[in-house]
Amino acid sequence: MNFGKLQLSDEFKRSLSSAVDKDAFSHAALFTGGTVKERKDAAILTAQALFCGEKGEKPCLKCVSCKKVKAGIHPDVTVVSGEPGKPRSIKIDTIRDIRNKAYILPNEAPFQIFIILEASCMGEESQNALLKILEEPPETARFILAARSRDDLRQTILSRVSVFQLNDESGQAAGEKENQKAAAAGRKILEAAAERNEFKIILGTAPLEKDRKAFKAAAETMALTLRNALISNYKADAVTNELTGRLSKAFTPGEILKMQNLLKTLYSDADKNANENLLITRLSTGLAECLSEKPSGK
């Protein structure tokens, strides 16, 4: 199979290629992992490969079928998509339409392909309706589902599909590791703030330079830690760890609130693509400013 510019794991390419090339593509597949766009691109590319009219490596991307699929005008390809982050945005009526259409014979291809992107946006009802089709799929219908994770779909659906993972587990593990690194940086910065050591604060921000994702993860960790510290200020029996306990002693509630506001602003600015270097500077100077008042009697 020709994957063009799509950067996907070797395992995904190998297993999908072997299914498509050997004409062994099962009646229902689920693509997981990757980004919303990568999942969509992989699903469209697969439909192209299944319908490509050229001999040789498929999809050729040049024949009429390939072009029609790409343009979204192939009569035998139906694409529906949920809105990422909006549960139940794939309505049951949409799935019912697919079911009705699936029993009609294809127009020009040997079968019809139904692509359901962001399939996790199907509520209970929609998933049940889809399950009924997958249990007794018409001979002339193939289904490609795409979802962030297999955990987003019900087990009954999973048992009816072949799962293809877009990027290998190590890619996801790497992302997880990055997050942990950023969270650790966030905690270090708070420790430096607790010591009222401006120089250490600046040093602590170094791992977040030129890395917007890490900056956001660190800001999130800091805000959460401060929130716990604030709670432990008021509730003696609150669940705390060593750091939140230390922070609640080191900062006044007023200081914690100021820092929380600062982090909230910086997080939303980071989301809006504010200049990364400025964000770092604003974090270190902002924290120092929050601490200008002397801790009362401590």
Ligand SMILES: [Zn+2]
């Ligand atoms: Zn083609």
